[in-house]
Amino acid sequence: MSAVPGQTVGPFFHLGLEYDRMNELVPPGHPKAVRLHGHVYDGHGNPVPDAVLEIWQADSQGHIPRQAGSLRRDGWTFTGWGRAATDPDGHYQFATLEPGATEAGKAPFFAVTVFARGLLDRLFTRAYLPDDESALAADTLLGAVDPARRSTLIVTREPGGLVFDVHLQGDAETVFLAYPRLRDAWA
Amino acid sequence: MESSQADINREIEAAAQTPGGPQPKIDYAPYRSSILRHPKQPAQPIDPESVELWAPVFGHRDVADDEADLTIQHAGSPIGERIVVTGRVLDGDGRPVAGQLVEVWQANAAGRYRHQRDQHPAPHDPNFTGVGRMLTGPDGTYRFQTIKPGPYPWRNHINAWRPAHIHFSVFGTDFTQRLITQMYFPGDPLFALDPIYQSITDPKARELLIAQYDHDVTTPEWSTGYRWDIVLTGTHRTPLESDVEEEAA
Numbered sequence: 001m002s003a004v005p006g007q008t009v010g011p012f013f014h015l016g017l018e019y020d021r022m023n024e025l026v027p028p029g030h031p032k033a034v035r036l037h038g039h040v041y042d043g044h045g046n047p048v049p050d051a052v053l054e055i056w057q058a059d060s061q062g063h064i065p066r067q068a069g070s071l072r073r074d075g076w077t078f079t080g081w082g083r084a085a086t087d088p089d090g091h092y093q094f095a096t097l098e099p100g101a102t103e104a105g106k107a108p109f110f111a112v113t114v115f116a117r118g119l120l121d122r123l124f125t126r127a128y129l130p131d132d133e134s135a136l137a138a139d140t141l142l143g144a145v146d147p148a149r150r151s152t153l154i155v156t157r158e159p160g161g162l163v164f165d166v167h168l169q170g171d172a173e174t175v176f177l178a179y180p181r182l183r184d185a186w187a
Numbered sequence: 188m189e190s191s192q193a194d195i196n197r198e199i200e201a202a203a204q205t206p207g208g209p210q211p212k213i214d215y216a217p218y219r220s221s222i223l224r225h226p227k228q229p230a231q232p233i234d235p236e237s238v239e240l241w242a243p244v245f246g247h248r249d250v251a252d253d254e255a256d257l258t259i260q261h262a263g264s265p266i267g268e269r270i271v272v273t274g275r276v277l278d279g280d281g282r283p284v285a286g287q288l289v290e291v292w293q294a295n296a297a298g299r300y301r302h303q304r305d306q307h308p309a310p311h312d313p314n315f316t317g318v319g320r321m322l323t324g325p326d327g328t329y330r331f332q333t334i335k336p337g338p339y340p341w342r343n344h345i346n347a348w349r350p351a352h353i354h355f356s357v358f359g360t361d362f363t364q365r366l367i368t369q370m371y372f373p374g375d376p377l378f379a380l381d382p383i384y385q386s387i388t389d390p391k392a393r394e395l396l397i398a399q400y401d402h403d404v405t406t407p408e409w410s411t412g413y414r415w416d417i418v419l420t421g422t423h424r425t426p427l428e429s430d431v432e433e434e435a436a
Contacts, residue, residue, distance in 0.1 A: 001281055003420045004395045005210050005387045007369040008218075009354070012302040016292020016318050016354055043223035056238055056362050064238050068246030071288075071320070081243035102237040111238050111362050118220030120211040120386050122367055123230075141233050149228075168224045178230035179239070179363040179423070 006121035011050055021073045023084035025096035035161035037093035040086050043169030047090020051116035054083045055094060062100030107135035114166055124177040127164040128154045145175050190344040192380060199385045207388035217382035219343050235423050239362045245288040255321040257333040265315035267296025267334035269410040275327040276357055279421030283327030290356040291319045298337030307339050338377055350377035357417055364419040371397045
């Protein structure tokens, strides 16, 4: 069966996609809460003020959440999914937990989806935690990409936070992903 | 200098000469905002792993039943043509995607969004917000009641108008199936002129975004009906019995 094509999220997505605490996978005051944040940039290096990022991740123990409640957060259940829109400076942020490895020796990552006005179809990428060097060195994706671009997939640590910038285009363009059953999207 | 519709039409025609795939060309200059916002490097092929083989779970605690009726969110009835839109969310192998979230948003009957950035001088409707959410049923069916949105102007070029549409945000059973798209109405005279719609250069593929009028969905003396099925890309994971239980719960 033919998959329905994507279309841009457009300029008015806040109307349909925004809701209370959408970017708080845990309350910011949670003892293990970490701030995952960054900017989205266009091909001229200008911030993109109308982008949406979604993250989907394992919990701290590496378990993949199977719990509902991402739209009506109860403050206790970790659902593993969140959404953040960029602000007028092109900045987004999440309060979340650092994902654990889903298998021993695997490098933990946030799965990331990017939408924006001007972007005709969604983009997929990964944001890896920077710490486990041997796991990162053994990672299939990181091993397959041009070494010069590998750093676009790895978050940077700062006190109390993780920084992940997204460059839609340009010298620092983020590596985006094509999964086997949607490679046609890149014709 | 701002482009005219004739300029855009020429660019659309030129772009259609290079065959595209079933998805939009993300490098599509007739849609001016795309020029600096699409990656130029080819996407990195990768087999999905770990969380990518799963999708977030949504349930009845997330979505109230009445969120699927966009006509009852205010004291009065919204102005416009009342419609029901229904269809099924299916994966690429034709399996229903059950119990999953569908979000919709749209302009009102006059073509105005309830959004600060929409400065089109058409009236707001105090009885219409234009936002709905629902969960698919066990057979993948979604259904909502709304008002048919109007076409509206935008500033891509001089005298640019978007065909009437409803924005859809859909999840599958895998992270990799995530989709945001737009549903259009049959016979819209603006299709040929719209660079967002025409960015899908395969005519058969872009027609997948057009709902069909369905008289069986129409109800007497109340509303007309449209049917639109949403087929996602295939799953990578073999479905487990536990998925079925989870979705039915």
